[in-house]
Amino acid sequence: MKISDRLRDDAGNIWKSIIEHPFVAELCDGTLPMEKFKFYILQDYNYLIESMRNFSIISSRTEALQEMKEVLYLAYLESQSELSAYEEFVKKIGCTIDEARDVEPIPVAVSYVSYLLSTSTLKSYEESIASVLPCYWSYMEIARHYQSKLKMNQNKLYTEWASVYSLKSYRDMVTRMRNLVDNTGENFPYKKLKRAFITASRYEYMYWDAVYNMIDWPV
Amino acid sequence: MKISDRLRDDAGNIWKSIIEHPFVAELCDGTLPMEKFKFYILQDYNYLIESMRNFSIISSRTEALQEMKEVLYLAYLESQSELSAYEEFVKKIGCTIDEARDVEPIPVAVSYVSYLLSTSTLKSYEESIASVLPCYWSYMEIARHYQSKLKMNQNKLYTEWASVYSLKSYRDMVTRMRNLVDNTGENFPYKKLKRAFITASRYEYMYWDAVYNMIDWPV
Amino acid sequence: MKISDRLRDDAGNIWKSIIEHPFVAELCDGTLPMEKFKFYILQDYNYLIESMRNFSIISSRTEALQEMKEVLYLAYLESQSELSAYEEFVKKIGCTIDEARDVEPIPVAVSYVSYLLSTSTLKSYEESIASVLPCYWSYMEIARHYQSKLKMNQNKLYTEWASVYSLKSYRDMVTRMRNLVDNTGENFPYKKLKRAFITASRYEYMYWDAVYNMIDWPV
Amino acid sequence: MKISDRLRDDAGNIWKSIIEHPFVAELCDGTLPMEKFKFYILQDYNYLIESMRNFSIISSRTEALQEMKEVLYLAYLESQSELSAYEEFVKKIGCTIDEARDVEPIPVAVSYVSYLLSTSTLKSYEESIASVLPCYWSYMEIARHYQSKLKMNQNKLYTEWASVYSLKSYRDMVTRMRNLVDNTGENFPYKKLKRAFITASRYEYMYWDAVYNMIDWPV
Numbered sequence: 090m091k092i093s094d095r096l097r098d099d100a101g102n103i104w105k106s107i108i109e110h111p112f113v114a115e116l117c118d119g120t121l122p123m124e125k126f127k128f129y130i131l132q133d134y135n136y137l138i139e140s141m142r143n144f145s146i147i148s149s150r151t152e153a154l155q156e157m158k159e160v161l162y163l164a165y166l167e168s169q170s171e172l173s174a175y176e177e178f179v180k181k182i183g184c185t186i187d188e189a190r191d192v193e194p195i196p197v198a199v200s201y202v203s204y205l206l207s208t209s210t211l212k213s214y215e216e217s218i219a220s221v222l223p224c225y226w227s228y229m230e231i232a233r234h235y236q237s238k239l240k241m242n243q244n245k246l247y248t249e250w251a252s253v254y255s256l257k258s259y260r261d262m263v264t265r266m267r268n269l270v271d272n273t274g275e276n277f278p279y280k281k282l283k284r285a286f287i288t289a290s291r292y293e294y295m296y297w298d299a300v301y302n303m304i305d306w307p308v
Numbered sequence: 309m310k311i312s313d314r315l316r317d318d319a320g321n322i323w324k325s326i327i328e329h330p331f332v333a334e335l336c337d338g339t340l341p342m343e344k345f346k347f348y349i350l351q352d353y354n355y356l357i358e359s360m361r362n363f364s365i366i367s368s369r370t371e372a373l374q375e376m377k378e379v380l381y382l383a384y385l386e387s388q389s390e391l392s393a394y395e396e397f398v399k400k401i402g403c404t405i406d407e408a409r410d411v412e413p414i415p416v417a418v419s420y421v422s423y424l425l426s427t428s429t430l431k432s433y434e435e436s437i438a439s440v441l442p443c444y445w446s447y448m449e450i451a452r453h454y455q456s457k458l459k460m461n462q463n464k465l466y467t468e469w470a471s472v473y474s475l476k477s478y479r480d481m482v483t484r485m486r487n488l489v490d491n492t493g494e495n496f497p498y499k500k501l502k503r504a505f506i507t508a509s510r511y512e513y514m515y516w517d518a519v520y521n522m523i524d525w526p527v
Numbered sequence: 528m529k530i531s532d533r534l535r536d537d538a539g540n541i542w543k544s545i546i547e548h549p550f551v552a553e554l555c556d557g558t559l560p561m562e563k564f565k566f567y568i569l570q571d572y573n574y575l576i577e578s579m580r581n582f583s584i585i586s587s588r589t590e591a592l593q594e595m596k597e598v599l600y601l602a603y604l605e606s607q608s609e610l611s612a613y614e615e616f617v618k619k620i621g622c623t624i625d626e627a628r629d630v631e632p633i634p635v636a637v638s639y640v641s642y643l644l645s646t647s648t649l650k651s652y653e654e655s656i657a658s659v660l661p662c663y664w665s666y667m668e669i670a671r672h673y674q675s676k677l678k679m680n681q682n683k684l685y686t687e688w689a690s691v692y693s694l695k696s697y698r699d700m701v702t703r704m705r706n707l708v709d710n711t712g713e714n715f716p717y718k719k720l721k722r723a724f725i726t727a728s729r730y731e732y733m734y735w736d737a738v739y740n741m742i743d744w745p746v
Numbered sequence: 747m748k749i750s751d752r753l754r755d756d757a758g759n760i761w762k763s764i765i766e767h768p769f770v771a772e773l774c775d776g777t778l779p780m781e782k783f784k785f786y787i788l789q790d791y792n793y794l795i796e797s798m799r800n801f802s803i804i805s806s807r808t809e810a811l812q813e814m815k816e817v818l819y820l821a822y823l824e825s826q827s828e829l830s831a832y833e834e835f836v837k838k839i840g841c842t843i844d845e846a847r848d849v850e851p852i853p854v855a856v857s858y859v860s861y862l863l864s865t866s867t868l869k870s871y872e873e874s875i876a877s878v879l880p881c882y883w884s885y886m887e888i889a890r891h892y893q894s895k896l897k898m899n900q901n902k903l904y905t906e907w908a909s910v911y912s913l914k915s916y917r918d919m920v921t922r923m924r925n926l927v928d929n930t931g932e933n934f935p936y937k938k939l940k941r942a943f944i945t946a947s948r949y950e951y952m953y954w955d956a957v958y959n960m961i962d963w964p965v
Contacts, residue, residue, distance in 0.1 A: 102527065103527045106527045138592055138595070141595065141596070141599065142586070142587045142595060143587075145583045145584070145586040145587040145595075145598075145599055145602075146583070146584070146587045148580070148583040148602075149580045149581075149583040149584045149587075149868065150868070154576055154628065157576070157579065157580060157583075158579075158606050161579065161583055161599075161602055161603055161606055162603065162606070164583075164586075164599055164603075165599055165600065165602075165603040168596050168599055168600070190592065196419070196510070196514070199419070199423060199507065200415070200418075200419030200422065200423065202426075203419065203422035203423040203425075203426040203427075204418060204419065204422040206422070206426035206429070206430060207421075207422040207425035207426040207429065208422075210425070210426065210429040210430065211425060211429065211806065211807070288418065291415070291525050291526075291527055294526065294527045295415070295526065298526070306510050307510075307513065307514060307517070308321065308322045308325045308510055308513045357811055357814070360814065360815075360818065361805070361806045361814060362806075364802045364803070364805040364806040364814075364818055364821075365802070365803070365806045367799070367802040367821075368649065368799045368800075368802040368803045368806075369649070373795055373847065376795070376798065376799060376802075377798070377825050379802075380798065380802055380818075380821055380822055380825055381822065381825070383802075383805075383818055383822075384818055384819065384821075384822040387815050387818055387819070409811065430587065430588070540965065541965045544965045634857070634948070634952070637857070637861060637945065638853070638856070638857030638860065638861065640864075641857065641860035641861040641863075641864040641865075642856060642857065642860040644860070644864035644867070644868060645859075645860040645863035645864040645867065646860075648863070648864065648867040648868065649863060649867065726856065729853070729963050729964075729965055732964065732965045733853070733964065736964070744948050745948075745951065745952065745955070746759065746760045746763045746948055746951045
């Protein structure tokens with residue numbers, strides 16, 4: 090059993106909660122209030138920028154040339170594909186890029202991003218690459234799970250958003266990330282990989298929940 | 309007006325919420341359920357260890373010799389005083405140090421610590437030192453605010469906990485931290501210092517709230 | 528006067544010594560002993576890998592989205608162009624990639640790379656981007672300076688090596704790096720940029736000198 | 747055989763060259779020209795400051811609480827003992843601290859410090875702690891080796907300098923550092939520890955050689 094499959098299994102309940110979360114379900118069947126979608130896009134745009142930064146750091150944390158190049162390539166790909174797509178979404182929901190950049194991140198966004206960045210700067214390459222996988226992989230799973238609902242979804246903006254995650258190019262990117270995790274090898278303690286993967290998966294769930302309920306700082 | 313005073317003023321509402329939070333109020337008047345106190349001590353012990361790590365990083369992020377030595381001294385002081393006191397508390401509530409180290413951090417603990425560590429590794433020395441101040445300073449303010457209530461508090465464990473934060477040595481440490489923030493100088497954009505100070509203050513509040521309600525990972 | 532021009536001026540003597548160094552002159556007129564060229568290629572291949580790592584780090588050190596993307600793009604470009612070219616050279620001089628990776632770096636290579644990496648991890652984005660410029664820019668200047676000699680150079684390997692640095696794509700890359708330095712802005716102390724640029728230029732010179740004289744560890 | 751003993755053995759030739767280097771021998775028998783000593787002290791004062799920064803970073807790179815505290819303690823000890831002693835030496839050779847801080851580091855000093863810092867920020871805790879050991883341990887060995895010569899040495903400044911490295915407190919510090927290396931454990935590849943220890947030992951030798959010959963930047 091590949092390491093990424095084992096991690097996915099161990100996070101089974103969390104991933105089920107992610108996929109079935111109201112925000113995700115309503116986004117895919119078209120019933121999500123637009124207000125919530127806009128809120129999400131503005132938060133997620135800033136998340137993606139920090140995710141790109143995070144990939145840059147991870148690329149620098151492995152001595153293996155092949156992995157360094159691969160993570161660098163994924164960072165570049167991300168900057169050219171998903172991030173560009175989000176810049177289009179930002180405009181479509183009526184914001185300028187500058188306005189989007191000025192949006193204050195909600196607590197879960199600061200927390201999730203900080204978790205990823207502090208892992209990449211202070212922990213191992215192995216834990217870092219395991220911690221970025223849940224975000225990209227679970228989006229692919231969401232697109233797959235709601236495939237038929239998305240076909241009947243009348244909200245063009247929502248189906249456009251989801252279409253990115255069904256693209257062959259996106260699925261290839263996830264496969265490449267999974268390969269990196271699978272290659273972290275038998276010498277690295279699985280327990281540490283698992284903690285990174287589970288923690289990031291939990292933040293994914295909490296992120297969906299926070300944008301659904303638009304949870305801002307309590308004080 | 310000193311920078312630290314200005315930051316304190318700008319975080320006025322947040323600090324009021326911190327000081328008046330039920331956990332803090334009940335801890336100081338002795339009515340806090342012991343179960344919540346134990347929960348807090350085990351979480352906070354692990355927080356303090358990461359806080360010590362954080363001071364080590366910050367010490368390395370300034371070119372000024374005097375500041376580097378000062379932050380290093382504060383890290384060392386912290387490792388000798390508050391951390392040692394917590395190791396005693398851990399034993400008093402019936403745990404071994406190993407058990408305490410094995411406690412899984414709750415979401416707010418992971419988030420707050422990650423925020424501090426990612427600030428210290430990726431942002432400026434100035435923002436880093438501003439982000440550690442709220443924790444230490446607000447504890448001193450709590451001890452001061454509840455001074456008379458603490459005198460009548462019958463729970464020996466709680467008054468012992470609080471006594472650390474009234475010590476001259478602790479107040480001196482806070483003064484030294486404030487001086488470091490005050491010395492970050494006029495050339496550094498106040499806006500960035502403020503964001504760091506406010507964000508850390510918000511995490512302080514959310515931390516008290518999470519230990520009071522024992523908020524664990526939702527999934 | 529643009530910042531990069533001012534830096535170039537301030538490093539005038541060092542750059543003159545670089546361009547006129549026997550290794551560079553003999554490489555461009557074809558008289559360089561092949562043994563020295565091979566020695567250089569194997570050292571430089573490993574240098575380029577660390578340089579790619581370095582760009583990844585620098586990309587993570589700026590908050591400005593445009594600069595983050597730009598540095599990431601340069602890192603990716605570098606991994607696709609110059610590094611690939613070197614992998615060809617490694618084969619042409621009769622080595623496998625694995626053999627090349629196993630070559631022990633000479634003192635100046637460890638020192639130069641360590642200087643760049645410690646700048647990127649511990650100093651500012653501005654100093655980091657200034658410290659990587661001399662390597663890429665001076666190679667372009669070398670190709671320009673020896674343009675006519677290179678036309679008469681009979682050593683096909685040497686002219687092929689040099690041809691990379693006359694390509695429009697390479698010159699564009701240097702222009703983009705210079706723009707990044709020019710945009711570091713008036714608020715950042717020129718003195719610090721200068722120290723970074725001068726130090727890296729000095730290492731460039733020492734690097735050419737060390738590969739010419741094949742200077743290994745003295746003990 | 748303990749790991750530190752094995753490392754010391756593997757670096758045997760390099761350490762012999764260090765201990766017998768003219769600078770070291772002449773310093774211990776009193777025949778070293780004062781001009782060279784002054785040159786050394788000013789360079790080394792700045793080295794020690796960066797070494798303190800380096801210990802701060804290393805302290806942050808281990809998850810083990812005991813080791814984190816230990817490295818932090820060593821950093822603090824260093825800032826209180828050897829660094830303070832050097833501030834006295836700076837004054838005794840007729841310089842102010844500010845003048846000493848303004849001295850431009852020679853190439854080997856920039857290189858050695860950069861090597862240590864880039865190891866601590868980008869490689870493992872284990873390699874980092876192995877890379878700092880040669881400096882502190884070899885000074886103790888120097889003091890031991892020249893014990894009898896130092897007794898007859900008429901240069902009070904030189905014997906005072908050497909006396910630090912015969913102190914029980916200094917020898918204890920070295921023992922604690924060796925213990926940290928011995929505890930890096932059997933799971934960590936010895937090959938990597940060796941590379942770090944050997945490289946740092948080589949820089950130690952090159953440092954003595956550079957201050958003896960007062961080797962500045964060639965351009």
